[in-house]
Amino acid sequence: MAIKKKVAISPAHYGITKIDNPIDGIWSETESNLLFALFLTRELEEADIKTFFMGYGTYKERKLFANAKKVNLYISIHTDAIDSDAIVAYRSGDESSYKIASYIVQTLRKLDYPIPIKIVERKTERADRDNLSGLHVPGIIIMPYSIKKHISLFRREAYKMSSMWAYAIAKYYYSSLKKQINRRIL
């Protein structure tokens, strides 16, 4: 039995910064990140990936933990209240993270992910001070949707959208995935 791949999932802002960006008095980016992170964690577990849910600690502590556990991938989740499509970002010069990021983007496009998605290079240290800098393992920032632009879509399709991300991430590591996860997407 092969050793399971390990992924750390950090819902950004949750437990740390008070960025609320309330959309309709109920939703905020913080809660939206948390919900997506929980769905993604569950879906990745079903795809045989060991997950570490980073819903605690400072960003620095989360990254130190991920380094210590030597995770295969660290994911920082944002769903910013901006007019933007979906995003996968990586640190400039970090080739292994770029490879994962571009695989995920291509796979989501193939799955007809309901939001246009692009890959973004974070060029400066400052840009990812809170998210990725200090990581010694591959790491990406994902924005699966914008809480401002796509919240109604996410409300309807949350399960399917998170399944697609989990599928794209897990497929990078395992060529054959459990039929279960496929069924939810297709």
Ligand SMILES: [Zn+2]
């Ligand atoms: Zn954010």
